Amino acid sequence: MDVHQSVWIDIGQLRRGMYIQLDLGWMEHPFPKGSFKIASHEQIGAIRSLGLSRLRYYPGQSDPASESDFAALQEQLPPGMTVAPDEAPASIGAEVPEPAIAAAATPTVTRMQEVEWLRSQRREQLANQQRSLERCERKFGEAMVRFRRLAAAVGEQPKSAADQAAELVQSCVAEVLGAGDSAIRLLSETMGDRSSEHPVNVMVVSLLLGKALALPATELQSLGMAAVLHDIGKTQVPERLRAMDEKFSASERIGYREHVAFGVALGKRMGLAPEVLLGMAQHHELVDGSGFPQGLRGEQMSQAGKILALVNLYDNLCNPARLVNAITPHEALSMIFAQMKSRFDTATLGAFIRLMGVYPPGSVVQLVNDAYGVVVSVNSARPLKPRVILHDQNVPRAEALIVDLEQRPDLGIRRSLKPAQLSASVREYLALRPRVCYYVERSGGLDRLGSQA
Numbered sequence: 001m002d003v004h005q006s007v008w009i010d011i012g013q014l015r016r017g018m019y020i021q022l023d024l025g026w027m028e029h030p031f032p033k034g035s036f037k038i039a040s041h042e043q044i045g046a047i048r049s050l051g052l053s054r055l056r057y058y059p060g061q062s063d064p065a066s067e068s069d070f071a072a073l074q075e076q077l078p079p080g081m082t083v084a085p086d087e088a089p090a091s092i093g094a095e096v097p098e099p100a101i102a103a104a105a106t107p108t109v110t111r112m113q114e115v116e117w118l119r120s121q122r123r124e125q126l127a128n129q130q131r132s133l134e135r136c137e138r139k140f141g142e143a144m145v146r147f148r149r150l151a152a153a154v155g156e157q158p159k160s161a162a163d164q165a166a167e168l169v170q171s172c173v174a175e176v177l178g179a180g181d182s183a184i185r186l187l188s189e190t191m192g193d194r195s196s197e198h199p200v201n202v203m204v205v206s207l208l209l210g211k212a213l214a215l216p217a218t219e220l221q222s223l224g225m226a227a228v229l230h231d232i233g234k235t236q237v238p239e240r241l242r243a244m245d246e247k248f249s250a251s252e253r254i255g256y257r258e259h260v261a262f263g264v265a266l267g268k269r270m271g272l273a274p275e276v277l278l279g280m281a282q283h284h285e286l287v288d289g290s291g292f293p294q295g296l297r298g299e300q301m302s303q304a305g306k307i308l309a310l311v312n313l314y315d316n317l318c319n320p321a322r323l324v325n326a327i328t329p330h331e332a333l334s335m336i337f338a339q340m341k342s343r344f345d346t347a348t349l350g351a352f353i354r355l356m357g358v359y360p361p362g363s364v365v366q367l368v369n370d371a372y373g374v375v376v377s378v379n380s381a382r383p384l385k386p387r388v389i390l391h392d393q394n395v396p397r398a399e400a401l402i403v404d405l406e407q408r409p410d411l412g413i414r415r416s417l418k419p420a421q422l423s424a425s426v427r428e429y430l431a432l433r434p435r436v437c438y439y440v441e442r443s444g445g446l447d448r449l450g451s452q453a
Helices: 041-048 067-075 098-104 111-153 160-179 194-212 216-226 230-238 249-268 272-282 303-318 329-340 346-356 424-429
Strands: 007-010 019-021 035-037 052-055 182-186 363-367 372-377 387-391 403-406 414-417 438-442
Touching: 019 249, 111 194, 111 438, 160 194, 160 216, 160 249, 182 194, 194 216, 194 303, 194 346, 194 438, 216 303, 230 249, 230 403, 249 414, 272 303, 303 329, 303 346, 303 414, 329 346, 346 387, 363 387, 372 403
Parallel strands: none
Antiparallel strands: 007 052, 019 035, 019 052, 182 372, 182 438, 363 372, 363 414, 372 387, 387 403
């Protein structure tokens, strides 16, 4: 048979090694090209989800079938459903007229059964995905409420505020150290005001970074306390001085920097441990000596100080007081690495980049197939292959599955974008918000999906 000659086959006959053609427009499927050789079972799932009943197959450009293909196909089916070897696509590859091929394809699983099973799998994935997101957003919201309460109490009831902070941090440490892996999860809603979002963001990311650096639970608790309380001194400075502004006069700059000393003083009234006070005192210090208030160098800084200095700056770049100055998570990480890495501890910065990935959660990206997406979670082992929500005008936003790019060898990220480069409808679909908020997601919360229907 000529290598360019094709035959029609039923969608249920797909296997790895087949060279196929999708008679669809490029916006109607997730692959870079409409014609390609199937490389994985995840690609098969993606093709089946397109709703086609049959497609073109090129035997002359395909690999021969193997017995392992039958076993792999069987594993994808529910218990009790089988595909007999002589009924599966093993016999395809010879030059057989189209009617004969259709007649040979009479698998035990009917097309309707297979479609319904795939639909049920999708429904389950969507439900798991939504439950995980709702849990993260609920936990983040609860953390912000608890922070606002302790911040309101710190002036008149410092001991009570310290107890509330310890309980808040302990619950987050438990999330980070719970069974299975944990990852940073982007939240889809703006949860509240910056004064409570920022300390919770810094606490969550610092604890995950501390875990990545193998800090023991007791040190994580101290780190979390320093993180959530690092800016508590700002309650003692005028509101106009609570966020750094490049236009500040020399006296205003001094007034802004006083929040560090005020915070340490409040921490002492709260009865905080020395290691917590040290972390709070050093959250603006930098290892090259250019930080404040003491201009410490790396060997003089505590581990908590090194972590907080990095995480605090990162969140301030992504979520500044004036949103007009905000940059994307990808831009923030790139700026830190390219222009500021001498200011941070090498080991801490390396662990942070592995934790956040090349495209941190919240990054807006364009894939090699020109689809737009937003990164929602990071695979620390494969920093170029995060998990994303993709814009697809044919799929309602509420039904959009998270796509794990590690499971999609055909997809990769072409570039990072600014939200302003997208249309309003795409921004709304991807649920892009002015501020970026994170919480801890347990392993399994995000389905490791290889396809998107």
